[in-house]
Every structure is written in C-alpha cells, then in structure tokens.
Amino acid sequence: MKKTIMKIMCLVLVVVMATLCFAACGNEVNYAENNTTIKIGVSGPLSGGAAMYGIAVQNSAQLAIDEINAAGGINGVMLELVAKDDKHDPTQVSTTYTALYEGGCQLFLGTVTTAPGLQFKQYALEDGIFYLTPSASGDDISSKDGGFQMCFADSNQGTASAQYFNTNYAGKKVGIFYKADDDYSVGIKNNFVANLNSSFGTPVEASFTGDASQFDSQIALLKTCDVIFMPIYYTPASQFMRQGATDIKADAIYFGCDGFDGIDAVDGFDIDTISQEVSYLSHFDSTSTTGPAADYINAYKTKYPNAPLNQFGAAAYDCVYAMVDALKASGEEITATMSAQDFAEILMDQFAGDFVFHGVTGECVNGEKSTISWNDDGTVNKKAVKYVVKQKS
Numbered sequence: 001m002k003k004t005i006m007k008i009m010c011l012v013l014v015v016v017m018a019t020l021c022f023a024a025c026g027n028e029v030n031y032a033e034n035n036t037t038i039k040i041g042v043s044g045p046l047s048g049g050a051a052m053y054g055i056a057v058q059n060s061a062q063l064a065i066d067e068i069n070a071a072g073g074i075n076g077v078m079l080e081l082v083a084k085d086d087k088h089d090p091t092q093v094s095t096t097y098t099a100l101y102e103g104g105c106q107l108f109l110g111t112v113t114t115a116p117g118l119q120f121k122q123y124a125l126e127d128g129i130f131y132l133t134p135s136a137s138g139d140d141i142s143s144k145d146g147g148f149q150m151c152f153a154d155s156n157q158g159t160a161s162a163q164y165f166n167t168n169y170a171g172k173k174v175g176i177f178y179k180a181d182d183d184y185s186v187g188i189k190n191n192f193v194a195n196l197n198s199s200f201g202t203p204v205e206a207s208f209t210g211d212a213s214q215f216d217s218q219i220a221l222l223k224t225c226d227v228i229f230m231p232i233y234y235t236p237a238s239q240f241m242r243q244g245a246t247d248i249k250a251d252a253i254y255f256g257c258d259g260f261d262g263i264d265a266v267d268g269f270d271i272d273t274i275s276q277e278v279s280y281l282s283h284f285d286s287t288s289t290t291g292p293a294a295d296y297i298n299a300y301k302t303k304y305p306n307a308p309l310n311q312f313g314a315a316a317y318d319c320v321y322a323m324v325d326a327l328k329a330s331g332e333e334i335t336a337t338m339s340a341q342d343f344a345e346i347l348m349d350q351f352a353g354d355f356v357f358h359g360v361t362g363e364c365v366n367g368e369k370s371t372i373s374w375n376d377d378g379t380v381n382k383k384a385v386k387y388v389v390k391q392k393s
Contacts, residue, residue: 028128030339032104037080038073038336040065040320041105043096043120044112046085049235052262054112056313057134058083059304060296061109064320067299074327074334079320086116093119101127106340107323107347109316110147114138114154114184121147130344132323132351134315137258139187142378146344148351150315150322150361150372152283153379154184157257158191160281160384161229165255166197174200175225177218177240179232180207188231188257203229208236219244226252233259238269245274251392256280261310264389275393282387283361284311292369296360311361318359318372325357326350352376 032039042061044054058081065079073079082105084096093116100108101123108124110133111117117136121143124131130146137151152160165174174196179185193203204225206218218240222228226249230237237260241248253276256263260280264271271278286309288294296317300309327334330346351374362370362382372382 028339028341030337031102032106032339033337035104035106035336037078038107038334038338039080039082039103039105040107040109040323041082041084041100041103042109042112042316043084043086043093043100043116045088046083048087048089050088050113050233052234052265052308052310053135053312054083054085054088056262056308056310057109057112057316059307060300060313060315060317061320063300063303064317066303068320068324074324077334077336079324086111088113088116090115090119092116093123097123101129101340106338106343108132108340109134109319110141111136112312114141117141127340128344129340130347130351132319132347134319135258135312138183144352144377146348146378148374148378149380150319151258151380152384154187155191156379157281158188158193158231159195161188161231161255161257162192162195162197164281164386165200165227165229166195169227169253170197170199172200172226173204173224175204175206175222175228177206177208177215177222177228177230177232177237179209179236181209182232184233184259185231189229192229192231212236213239215240215243219247223247224249228252228254230254230256231259232256234261234263234266238263238266238271241271241274241276241278242269248276250275253277253279253392258282258311260389261286261312262308265308271390272393274390277392278389280387280389281384282311283382283384284314285385285387286310286314287387291364291367292360293364314361318357318361321359322357322372323347326355329355351378 045051046054062081069078086092086096108131110131111120114136132148135151137154139153139155142149178189206221357372358369364370
C-alpha cells in the first residue's frame with residue numbers, strides 16, 4: 001500500500017514538474033484567441049492635469065483606426081481601440097497594463113507619458129510584447145527588445161534644441177527654467193547644456209519641484225535673459241509666463257519642447273496677454289494649413305470639433321498607421337486571433353529592419369508625407385521643425 005501511495009505521489013510530482021517546465025519554456029497564454037478584431041491598446045491620462053495629451057492620443061488613434069477599417073482593415077480584419085486611464089500615475093499602470101494585455105490587446109501604443117511608460121516597459125518586455133509609443137519621450141522608454149518611439153527621445157530634444165540655439169541665438173543671454181524632480185525635464189535640460197556652444201557662457205538656471213505654482217524667485221533670476229529654455233509641461237510654463245508677463249523682458253523668447261504642445265489652450269491662460277514669443281521644436285505643427293499635416297488636422301477637427309489637438313495625437317495617428325503598414329509589408333497572414341507575441345515577432349522584424357514609414361509627423365516637404373525610420377535601440381529618425389505658438393507682440 002505504501003509503495004502504491006509513493007508511486008502515485010511520484011507520478012503527481014512528475015506531472016507538476018512537467019507542467020511548470022512547460023509554462024517556464026515561454027508558452028504564453030494567448031489572451032486573443034477569441035478575438036474577432038485586432039485590438040490596439042493604450043494607457044494614458046484620460047483625466048487629471050495631463051488629460052489634454054491622453055485624450056488627443058485616444059481620439060487620433062481612433063481616427064486612424066476608423067480610416068483603416070473603412071479601407072478594409074488589414075486584409076479584411078478590422079481593428080479596435082482599447083484605451084485605459086492611468087492618470088499620468090505610474091502606480092496605475094499595473095492595472096491598466098493587465099486590463100489591456102489580458103483583455104486581448106495585440107498591438108500596443110504603450111503609454112502617453114514617460115513615468116507610467118517606464119512601468120509599462122517592464123511588464124511589456126517580460127511578456128514579450130511590442131509597443132510603439134506616440135509620446136513617452138524618456139530616454140529609457142525605448143528598447144531594442146521591443147520598445148519603439150514615434151516621438152523624439154528626451155536626449156534628442158535637448159540636443160536638437162541646443163543645436164538650434166547654436167545656429168540662431170548666438171550672442172543671446174540664455175536662461176533655463178526646469179523641474180528638478182522630473183526625469184523628463186532634467187534629462188532634456190542636461191543634454192541641452194551639454195550641447196550648447198561654450199560661447200553662450202553658463203546659462204542662468206532656475207528650477208522648481210513638486211506642484212509649485214508660484215515662481216517669483218525664478219522670475220527674478222531669469223528676467224534679464226533673452227531666451228528662456230523651458231523643458232517642462234504646459235501647466236507650470238503657462239503659470240510662469242502669466243506671472244512673469246511684466247518682469248521678463250518683453251522681447252524675450254520662451255523656447256520649449258513637446259511639453260509646450262497645447263499651451264495655447266490651457267484653461268484660464270490667455271496666451272495673447274503676454275508679449276513674449278512662445279515657440280518650440282516639434283515633429284508636428286498643429287497650425288498647418290497645407291499638406292499631409294493639414295489633412296490630418298481637418299479630419300480630426302471634423303470628427304472631434306471640441307477636443308484638444310496636439311502633436312501627441314498626431315504621433316498616435318502615425319503610430320497606428322505605422323504598425324498596420326509594417327504588418328502589411330511583412331507579407332505574413334494576419335488574423336484576429338494571433339497572440340500579442342506573434343504580432344511582436346512580426347513587428348520587431350520590420351522596425352528593427354529596413355522598414356520606412358511615411359507619416360504626418362516630421363518634416364513634410366512639397367506636400368509629401370515625411371520620412372520616418374528607427375534606430376536599433378528603438379529611437380526614431382525624422383526631421384524636426386520649429387513651431388511658433390505665439391509671435392512676439
């Protein structure tokens with residue numbers, strides 16, 4: 001009897017060990033096995049202070065999907081968008097990621113902003129999925145193992161801005177206003193300083209932390225500067241501009257990065273009440289009236305007449321089309337029940353290969369779409385343009 005029991009226990013142990021081994025050998029659950037559409041997932045701030053970005057991404061991704069579905073989808077297979085609200089809070093990403101992945105999403109736009117994006121990246125790489133983020137710009141967001149960006153990485157923004165200053169603002173007194181406890185802001189600032197021509201001397205730096213909204217001391221430090229570089233988001237930037245309207249030099253230039261996008265639509269801030277120029281380097285001009293960018297803008301405004309329009313949304317529009325174009329270019333048979341890992345394998349072959357995409361972000365010349373490609377590390381290659389939000393009064 002004891003021998004029989006021992007044999008049974010040994011058999012059970014063998015089965016358990018075999019099951020564990022099978023699971024550990026990379027046999028992922030296919031959460032999409034019952035899908036009838038190809039699901040595209042995104043986690044972003046749909047509420048809270050950064051909602052202007054998340055809503056534009058959600059709307060623009062849906063616009064692209066509607067257009068693609070109207071044209072027949074991917075060989076007759078339709079697309080569906082699933083968006084989850086992470087409130088620009090990294091602690092929410094465990095919930096949003098799980099809801100997207102286990103809810104059957106196969107293609108991913110990652111997150112809209114950087115801090116949540118770093119958490120998303122960890123989960124995505126563990127599960128072997130591919131993501132193409134429209135706007136999470138942190139240097140550590142991309143990965144050669146499956147994380148790609150449609151936006152410029154922070155270091156690229158800082159470097160490109162410094163190069164623009166070197167060419168266009170020689171002899172000007174430069175100031176920097178940044179958020180000292182934010183990786184986005186500090187990363188761009190550091191690369192800007194590292195690439196700024198030594199002839200400028202040492203820039204005047206003024207910083208803040210947390211949710212500070214009063215900037216009297218920072219304004220006092222920067223009030224004699226000719227150009228103030230501001231690698232921050234639109235809320236503190238608009239507060240600084242409003243408070244410094246009479247103290248900052250009237251002919252000064254506020255020069256930002258992609259966080260400035262939407263600053264002219266911030267509630268309670270009338271950008272025309274300040275005299276200074278407001279501009280930034282961007283891969284999209286939301287005031288375009290001709291070419292591919294204008295075609296996207298007109299389609300967006302028609303579908304979402306009262307919603308925020310910005311480069312975050314334009315990049316999401318390009319992200320959806322880029323992944324679809326890459327899948328079509330692969331020549332692989334695409335079905336609605338393929339796993340996220342199956343899609344990742346195809347997309348990695350394309351994006352890490354010689355795939356070139358033509359979109360509405362980046363420099364569009366002579367009415368033609370821009371040329372966009374990717375480096376081995378997942379960062380994007382395309383030309384930036386200076387976007388003037390408001391001319392000097």
